[in-house]
Amino acid sequence: xxxxxxxxxxxxxxxxxxxxxxxxxxxxxxxxxxxxxxxxxxxxxxxxxxxxxxxxxxxxxxxxxxxxxxxxxxxxxxxxxxxxxxxxxxxxxxxxxxxxxxxxxxxxxxxxxxxxxxxxxxxxxxxxxxxxxxxxxxxxxxxxxxxxxxxxxxxxxxxxxxxxxxxxxxxxxxxxxxxxxxxxxxxxxxxxxxxxxxxxxxxxxxxxxxxxxxxxxxxxxxxxxxxxxxxxxxxxxxxxxxxxxxxxxxxxxxxxxxxxxxxxxxxxxxxxxxxxxxxxxxxxxxxxxxxxxxxxxxxxxxxxxxxxxxxxxxxxxxxxxxxxxxxxxxxxxxxxxxxxxxxxxxxxxxxxxxxxxxxxxxxxxxxxxxxxxxxxxxxxxxxxxxxxxxxxxxxxxxxxxxxxxxxxxxxxxxxxxxxxxxxxxxxxxxxxxxxxxxxxxxxxxxxxxxxxxxxxxxxxxxxxxxxxxxxxxxxxxxxxx
Amino acid sequence: xxxxxxxxxxxxxxxxxxxxxxxxxxxxxxxxxxxxxxxxxxxxxxxxxxxxxxxxxxxxxxxxxxxxxxxxxxxxxxxxxxxxxxxxxxxxxxxxxxxxxxxxxxxxxxxxxxxxxxxxxxxxxxxxxxxxxxxxxxxxxxxxxxxxxxxxxxxxxxxxxxxxxxxxxxxxxxxxxxxxxxxxxxxxxxxxxxxxxxxxxxxxxxxxxxxxxxxxxxxxxxxxxxxxxxxxxxxxxxxxxxxxxxxxxxxxxxxxxxxxxxxxxxxxxxxxxxxxxxxxxxxxxxxxxxxxxxxxxxxxxxxxxxxxxxxxxxxxxxxxxxxxxxxxxxxxxxxxxxxxxxxxxxxxxxxxxxxxxxxxxxxxxxxxxxxxxxxxxxxxxxxxxxxxxxxxxxxxxxxxxxxxxxxxxxxxxxxxxxxxxxxxxxxxxxxxxxxxxxxxxxxxxxxxxxxxxxxxxxxxxxxxxxxxxxxxxxxxxxxxx
Numbered sequence: 001x002x003x004x005x006x007x008x009x010x011x012x013x014x015x016x017x018x019x020x021x022x023x024x025x026x027x028x029x030x031x032x033x034x035x036x037x038x039x040x041x042x043x044x045x046x047x048x049x050x051x052x053x054x055x056x057x058x059x060x061x062x063x064x065x066x067x068x069x070x071x072x073x074x075x076x077x078x079x080x081x082x083x084x085x086x087x088x089x090x091x092x093x094x095x096x097x098x099x100x101x102x103x104x105x106x107x108x109x110x111x112x113x114x115x116x117x118x119x120x121x122x123x124x125x126x127x128x129x130x131x132x133x134x135x136x137x138x139x140x141x142x143x144x145x146x147x148x149x150x151x152x153x154x155x156x157x158x159x160x161x162x163x164x165x166x167x168x169x170x171x172x173x174x175x176x177x178x179x180x181x182x183x184x185x186x187x188x189x190x191x192x193x194x195x196x197x198x199x200x201x202x203x204x205x206x207x208x209x210x211x212x213x214x215x216x217x218x219x220x221x222x223x224x225x226x227x228x229x230x231x232x233x234x235x236x237x238x239x240x241x242x243x244x245x246x247x248x249x250x251x252x253x254x255x256x257x258x259x260x261x262x263x264x265x266x267x268x269x270x271x272x273x274x275x276x277x278x279x280x281x282x283x284x285x286x287x288x289x290x291x292x293x294x295x296x297x298x299x300x301x302x303x304x305x306x307x308x309x310x311x312x313x314x315x316x317x318x319x320x321x322x323x324x325x326x327x328x329x330x331x332x333x334x335x336x337x338x339x340x341x342x343x344x345x346x347x348x349x350x351x352x353x354x355x356x357x358x359x360x361x362x363x364x365x366x367x368x369x370x371x372x373x374x375x376x377x378x379x380x381x382x383x384x385x386x387x388x389x390x391x392x393x394x395x396x397x398x399x400x401x402x403x404x405x406x407x408x409x410x411x412x413x414x415x416x417x418x419x420x421x422x423x424x425x426x427x428x429x430x431x432x433x434x435x436x437x438x439x440x441x442x443x444x445x446x447x448x449x450x451x452x453x454x455x456x457x458x459x460x461x462x463x464x465x466x467x468x469x470x471x472x473x474x475x476x477x478x479x480x481x
Numbered sequence: 482x483x484x485x486x487x488x489x490x491x492x493x494x495x496x497x498x499x500x501x502x503x504x505x506x507x508x509x510x511x512x513x514x515x516x517x518x519x520x521x522x523x524x525x526x527x528x529x530x531x532x533x534x535x536x537x538x539x540x541x542x543x544x545x546x547x548x549x550x551x552x553x554x555x556x557x558x559x560x561x562x563x564x565x566x567x568x569x570x571x572x573x574x575x576x577x578x579x580x581x582x583x584x585x586x587x588x589x590x591x592x593x594x595x596x597x598x599x600x601x602x603x604x605x606x607x608x609x610x611x612x613x614x615x616x617x618x619x620x621x622x623x624x625x626x627x628x629x630x631x632x633x634x635x636x637x638x639x640x641x642x643x644x645x646x647x648x649x650x651x652x653x654x655x656x657x658x659x660x661x662x663x664x665x666x667x668x669x670x671x672x673x674x675x676x677x678x679x680x681x682x683x684x685x686x687x688x689x690x691x692x693x694x695x696x697x698x699x700x701x702x703x704x705x706x707x708x709x710x711x712x713x714x715x716x717x718x719x720x721x722x723x724x725x726x727x728x729x730x731x732x733x734x735x736x737x738x739x740x741x742x743x744x745x746x747x748x749x750x751x752x753x754x755x756x757x758x759x760x761x762x763x764x765x766x767x768x769x770x771x772x773x774x775x776x777x778x779x780x781x782x783x784x785x786x787x788x789x790x791x792x793x794x795x796x797x798x799x800x801x802x803x804x805x806x807x808x809x810x811x812x813x814x815x816x817x818x819x820x821x822x823x824x825x826x827x828x829x830x831x832x833x834x835x836x837x838x839x840x841x842x843x844x845x846x847x848x849x850x851x852x853x854x855x856x857x858x859x860x861x862x863x864x865x866x867x868x869x870x871x872x873x874x875x876x877x878x879x880x881x882x883x884x885x886x887x888x889x890x891x892x893x894x895x896x897x898x899x900x901x902x903x904x905x906x907x908x909x910x911x912x913x914x915x916x917x918x919x920x921x922x923x924x925x926x927x928x929x930x931x932x933x934x935x936x937x938x939x940x941x942x943x944x945x946x947x948x949x950x951x952x953x954x955x956x957x958x959x960x961x962x
Binding site: 027033168170176180220244247249250251254284312313314318352354356388392400401439441461 | 509646647657725737767833874878882944
């Protein structure tokens with residue numbers, strides 16, 4: 001294994017200067033759009049637009065050839081017509097450029113001729129000691145460097161999810177998806193046709209990345225089975241990997257073939273590889289990121305015992321049912337736990353698991369006392385909480401209690417923070433996972449505050465429980481290999 | 482079967498006046514909160530607060546007894562201590578009140594004694610020819626009358642989903658969930674302990690409701706199996722029913738028992754009942770409403786042939802894979818379709834299914850021409866489209882083409898509407914379902930506009946495909962019984 005800064009992908013993901021081919025005075029073309037995004041996100045390195053005839057592009061001096069540049073750029077980006085790519089790559093090699101992103105499509109994914117040209121790109125790169133990613137990819141993101149080479153604005157935050165994807169859309173379209181939950185990519189790589197850089201390389205690289213707590217993979221095929229297996233198994237020992245594989249059905253296989261020329265394998269084969277490597281498999285794109293969220297944010301549970309805490313019967317029953325179907329056990333509580341719980345519950349409530357308080361006489365019982373009692377129980381390895389603390393209710397309560405109406409919003413936010421803080425602290429204090437669910441989204445302050453404090457709050461009980469089950473599966477791999 | 486206006490639940494769901502027990506000068510208690518919501522939503526009937534001693538509540542004259550009221554109210558609502566409920570119900574019966582909602586808990590769900598008191602409520606109601614819903618329920622919603630008797634603000638729109646639920650939270654917490662998609666309830670009933678009004682009654686009633694296009698059920702148990710079966714089978718012939726059942730696992734069963742005293746049955750039994758009645762089963766709360774959306778908004782497909790149209794390989798492959806796993810067939814296209822498609826696709830694109838255009842030279846090809854060609858094919862029974870038309874891109878394009886920057890936002894919205902209109906028209910014109918997916922939400926105008934035009938656009942390819950599969954399943958029941 002390479003260490004982080006000497007990894008072949010480190011330079012490509014940490015460029016101090018970029019030569020950019022494909023932007024022009026026509027702001028509508030894809031290259032121009034990608035250059036716009038690169039500049040808009042605030043990348044602090046130097047960007048050199050490259051163009052055979054234009055002298056200035058997007059307010060920056062443009063250069064005709066790599067050799068004309070005032071320095072050797074760390075990275076070349078190509079959004080060029082297919083037939084031009086080989087000669088420009090050669091030119092970059094001669095100029096000493098060591099890294100390239102080839103966005104251009106029309107190579108190995110099309111036909112045998114395209115494959116030959118693609119093989120030529122690899123030979124050129126090898127001749128000059130270059131590393132490229134693509135072709136037929138969408139680019140990369142390194143949020144900690146404000147580097148976004150894709151055509152889509154990066155509106156998510158910096159985050160702890162590192163991704164390698166055989167679909168560019170499952171990088172770019174995920175910016176919006178992750179932003180819904182206050183999440184973001186640490187780094188993300190669209191690998192395209194994987195001519196020279198494939199998923200195995202990315203897993204190795206992201207495994208070393210200190211900003212990446214969990215690795216997300218979108219997989220249509222695995223091209224180097226043995227290498228992938230060895231790398232993934234090694235990385236999984238210290239960092240979770242979650243994979244979404246779509247090539248396992250006949251329709252998925254056909255779609256993958258036309259998408260990146262991938263020859264997908266039978267589902268049980270991939271299932272077996274994933275299991276042996278300790279890779280957690282997600283069945284949908286939503287699950288992929290739900291799992292990454294909970295795996296990246298949570299301590300490892302020591303078993304599959306789950307406690308469900310709710311003030312609403314339906315969401316509690318939905319969580320319990322999902323737990324059963326996903327291999328989690330709703331543990332019986334110790335006699336001591338039952339006794340402690342009963343002191344805080346109204347007569348309509350249940351001290352069995354799920355603990356349904358129906359309502360709380362004192363709201364901080366729900367946010368602090370009850371979860372603390374449950375997490376104290378040795379049989380409870382993880383805690384699910386159904387959460388609902390809409391700001392309109394808090395504001396109304398403050399007004400009803402005679403609080404200053406002008407300050408009610410601000411007081412409500414303070415109150416919500418005072419309730420969320422203990423919830424967030426409990427998981428850390430007990431070293432056990434705590435995952436919430438609510439049908440509210442980040443427009444509600446209690447969701448935003450909890451998420452900012454590091455508590456995963458998922459949009460439904462079933463999604464939260466499936467993610468907890470993924471965490472338990474990974475934890476079991478870590479314990480038993 | 483009763484017809485709509487003579488149905489026993491019609492009066493309860495269409496009150497012109499309400500006597501409300503449980504609100505007081507203490508704005509914090511649950512009854513006061515529910516009264517506040519009832520008034521806030523804009524209910525146009527008369528509301529009489531009832532209280533033994535207070536003279537005015539929330540600015541309205543309060544009455545001590547039902548007999549004191551200036552008229553006989555259509556509906557009584559009780560949010561009272563458990564022990565007081567029997568006498569107040571008796572009082573209402575004597576005063577000629579015909580409908581009641583008993584929110585109060587602490588009856589049959591607690592123990593045998595509670596069950597006896599609950600049975601007494603039923604005898605009282607029967608003695609006076611009254612109908613009540615509950616106890617231990619959260620109330621009802623009739624959005625077309627601006628009637629919301631729950632404690633939670635109804636912030637969704639009027640809509641076509643009629644719901645009956647054994648969990649109050651799966652009524653109230655769904656307001657927010659449905660609002661995310663521009664959906665809403667036509668009417669919704671929280672049935673609680675079902676002492677006198679159960680799911681079978683609600684299915685019969687909602688089956689007649691002209692504002693309800695699809696019925697959603699949250700089920701922990703079915704108390705009157707035969708009646709439910711007969712009613713559901715009859716209603717399914719003309720109106721789809723989607724059910725989410727959580728009592729099938731051992732943990733779900735235990736949770737249901739403590740929640741509403743429900744004795745849940747084994748999963749295969751319920752599965753069989755649902756299948757024979759033509760009820761579509763959902764496995765999560767998100768699926769429940771996704772399915773309702775697509776079933777309520779779409780024409781019935783004549784088979785399971787699906788075409789997938791995408792400009793992004795990954796989401797297309799995800800849709801194809803999900804289709805295969807959910808019983809939909811990615812049909813081969815007719816020779817004529819392939820020929821017609823090829824005239825509009827770039828060389829990097831695929832004319833096989835999924836149709837991946839990679840990019841469109843002319844955006845209206847994607848929103849109009851290509852889906853039209855696919856829907857013309859007899860082998861295509863439904864169409865899935867991956868959708869992405871972010872307003873920032875359109876605004877930028879307009880500016881880049883020299884459009885007036887001041888008017889760019891407005892022009893962008895006009896442009897988006899001009900692209901969305903044809904998409905919405907295609908499904909109607911062809912009499913075939915068209916379901917979209919996008920990772921953007923309703924903050925993006927193209928999502929809002931499409932949804933307002935009646936096109937279901939779901940938050941992921943897999944969810945859209947699962948909902949289409951539910952639609953195909955229901956259509957098959959309608960064709961074959």
